Amino acid sequence: MKVREGGSDSGRLYAYYQLHGTAEQVEVIARALTVEETIEFPAELVTDPEINENVIGRVEGIEAIGEGCHDVAISYSVEVTGWELPQLINVLFGNCSMWPGVRLVDVSVPDSLLQRFSGPRFGTAGIRELLGADSRPLLATAIKPMGTSAEVFAEMVFECAAGGVDIIKDDHGLANQPYAPFSERVARCGDAVRAANDRYGTRALYMPCVNAPVDELDARVDLALESGAGGLLVLPGIGGYDVIRYLASRSPGCVPIMAHPSMLGALVLDESEGIAPGLVFGSLPRLAGADLSVFPHSGGRFSFSREDCSSIAEHCRAGLGSLSETIPAPGGGMTLEHVPEVAAFYGNDVAILVGGDLHRGPLRKSAESFRDRLERIA
Amino acid sequence: MKVREGGSDSGRLYAYYQLHGTAEQVEVIARALTVEETIEFPAELVTDPEINENVIGRVEGIEAIGEGCHDVAISYSVEVTGWELPQLINVLFGNCSMWPGVRLVDVSVPDSLLQRFSGPRFGTAGIRELLGADSRPLLATAIKPMGTSAEVFAEMVFECAAGGVDIIKDDHGLANQPYAPFSERVARCGDAVRAANDRYGTRALYMPCVNAPVDELDARVDLALESGAGGLLVLPGIGGYDVIRYLASRSPGCVPIMAHPSMLGALVLDESEGIAPGLVFGSLPRLAGADLSVFPHSGGRFSFSREDCSSIAEHCRAGLGSLSETIPAPGGGMTLEHVPEVAAFYGNDVAILVGGDLHRGPLRKSAESFRDRLERIA
Structure with a gap:
């Protein structure tokens, strides 16, 4: 996937992963990722529809790119980051750093989050x-x-x-x-x-x-x-x-x-x-x-x-x-x-x-x- | 290599790496590691014998442990750590984290350095x-x-x-x-x-x-x-x-x-x-x-x-x-x-x-x- 220009239009934080496995496996892993990086809790036990809708991440796209490798786009609500860098990093690659075959390859940060960062001063x-x-x-x-x-x-x-x-x-x-x-x-x-x-x-x-x-x-x-x-x-x-x-x-x-x-x-x-x-x-x-x-x-x-x-x-x-x-x-x-x-x-x-x-x-x-x-x- | 008990007797910091390559390659890599993790400078240009002797790390042992894999012990003078955790970590695995086929598998911390750390309070x-x-x-x-x-x-x-x-x-x-x-x-x-x-x-x-x-x-x-x-x-x-x-x-x-x-x-x-x-x-x-x-x-x-x-x-x-x-x-x-x-x-x-x-x-x-x-x- 190509480097994105600026924040994503949807206002959500997009993370692009490469996942390894068959198409069926990758679909399961992608869905599990949306949970692991946010609520880290059995999705079937969530009773609040707001959490299902807006806290758990969303699989936005899966595309085979080669032998057992898929590009996967997952979007997260900006709120899960708390607008702070340590938690932003934790959402993008915290627990899934311990999963084999998961690589974070790119990120698209929406404007609402970018505005919280001043970036390079010079x-x-x-x-x-x-x-x-x-x-x-x-x-x-x-x-x-x-x-x-x-x-x-x-x-x-x-x-x-x-x-x-x-x-x-x-x-x-x-x-x-x-x-x-x-x-x-x-x-x-x-x-x-x-x-x-x-x-x-x-x-x-x-x-x-x-x-x-x-x-x-x-x-x-x-x-x-x-x-x-x-x-x-x-x-x-x-x-x-x-x-x-x-x-x-x-x-x-x-x-x-x-x-x-x-x-x-x-x-x-x-x-x-x-x-x-x-x-x-x-x-x-x-x-x-x-x-x-x-x-x-x-x-x-x-x-x-x-x-x-x-x-x-x-x-x-x-x-x-x-x-x-x-x-x-x-x-x-x-x-x-x-x-x-x-x-x-x-x-x-x-x-x-x-x-x-x-x-x-x-x-x-x-x-x-x-x-x-x-x-x-x- | 087995987990060491306490600090090493020599008073030096020991790091145990697994290096991948042939015996000849590993010997070269091991020697390069002793430089990379300390002075990060062409060893042949060092004019101060004290730096060669006591700042550059030392290869203490190399042992083949399997197909193209070797256990390597390298010791460092405690002074290079400045007795601080961030620099200790930097010595152990800073730049060599960017070298392929180098894994840090164990460490033996001498008493003089251990004494600077209080460890778990409870x-x-x-x-x-x-x-x-x-x-x-x-x-x-x-x-x-x-x-x-x-x-x-x-x-x-x-x-x-x-x-x-x-x-x-x-x-x-x-x-x-x-x-x-x-x-x-x-x-x-x-x-x-x-x-x-x-x-x-x-x-x-x-x-x-x-x-x-x-x-x-x-x-x-x-x-x-x-x-x-x-x-x-x-x-x-x-x-x-x-x-x-x-x-x-x-x-x-x-x-x-x-x-x-x-x-x-x-x-x-x-x-x-x-x-x-x-x-x-x-x-x-x-x-x-x-x-x-x-x-x-x-x-x-x-x-x-x-x-x-x-x-x-x-x-x-x-x-x-x-x-x-x-x-x-x-x-x-x-x-x-x-x-x-x-x-x-x-x-x-x-x-x-x-x-x-x-x-x-x-x-x-x-x-x-x-x-x-x-x-x-x-």
Whole structure:
């Protein structure tokens, strides 16, 4: 099924599943799904007709698409979501995550629900404005390796910014380890990015990783913002998608949010179960409010296909009410040689995430080479 | 590999993976894993010997266990976790969740890290004391179906408590929908459970579902506790495991925490990837501090095997430093007829979660039948 444009006309939430089995089996599973994801109760025992009519989901269509595989559209009343992201996710794929042969492949969110979400606060246009980058692909990197001191990380941030990297994030494994404690790291790196921007007229953003314990999240974000962080790296696979929404909406100090795919691979890898990559790395982070979404580009050291990647980009950008776009940030083993192919594949509205390869020479020089390559694409 | 007892002697964090491929491939993948889950950086570019020695993980053993499948032990320095649950999870299965053919099957947490976690605050003994249930299996249920008013839910709570149900939780899909808004629901259900306990001398606990937006979590928990909630139902698959830890450690008002498996199925279903059920429904919720862990019993409407279920129970109970046990709470289509088999399978330290079947007759009478059946087992 194709990506839907905006909310469904009916005002209902549509979920598109792929179910495995014979036509007869799939019809039974589809009907069971409408119950499992809502009332989770024997339908024959429901006495209130309102519940049968408006709380249990509805099978809207079943279509064979191949050997023992069917596309199934199920619609849910918006009320079952309570207009909240955690319960929306629970309705779409809560209990049925435990059913074999059920994959959530797409979602169409009606306007009444979309209006409750602000989506990316910056989006493509906002991020480009912050960075002063009109049309070229963006360059992102991560400070690494873990084990490095905060002082040395700050030097890396300075060199990357000086070399023209747009977004310099913490490696996603940087938490609050003794090697480079969070508070020292963000203070030093915040200073470094400011110093480089001041000296070279660049506008690089430093984005620390806030994969924090629940009760430390606010304190770390406060520290980060006070230190001059220009964005936040969030791991929805570990802390939940709602952390993105919370941080994107948190005031004061609205900064760009970048989502990282840690732990989310288990959702997408097996094509007969889980959730399709377009939702996991596109629609869900976007709905939550991620301005950038990191995922592995095909051909790197991960296993995503080109179809997966183009579906992610499509879900980051396709019409979704009035929500801004999320910028796809493909990574996972990017080298200078990948740049033209990646830019051609995603178009210019992309943040190319280069990790270790930037360190193969002096950092500033490597960054300049990448930036130069990107400037020539624009 | 067998479940380990307590922390590993070496003081390092051990992760046991199953990797798929030939012996040569697996050796390469194992070594790559030690880098991917820590420094995520080309190992040949690391200049600091301390990072090579103590930050990158170590392959501790590889053993062929069948057709193209190998058990692999990898150890990590405890420092890489920063002694925090979100980063611990990130080290164990962050980026490698995106690698095909990699499954995390077990973990051995050293004492130095275990000591940072308080685990279940009540555990088997504490929950039995709260409930006044010396040795029999416990009876748990959920108020449902969604769409029911708070007033009617409160009547259900009263009837279930009167009939001898120990733990009456919200259905995990009850959030803050208009049918039964959270504040009204917890107020009415809190009153109802207190009224029944007062009248009948029972000690039932009502546990509302707090699958809340990040910025509403504290307010909902406060409301729940003020209303007399005797525990909290948490969905780590949606809000992250650290929410369990946070709520278990939150003061004032330390109440039992029950973990629900929503969304977590995608982690366990495909046996060549993801994470083994014993970790997902046993070790991880236990480390975080869940007193009870809900999961589908084999043979119900989900797809867990008997081996999965006994592994979960084992991980809920096996020695883990000084951490209390988590009580397994098998559910998913339990009927009165299942009770003897389930009790025989898990032993008496179990909470049998009965959902819809309790509603097949008058609620109090059904509850009494279940309770009676359980009393006869003790």
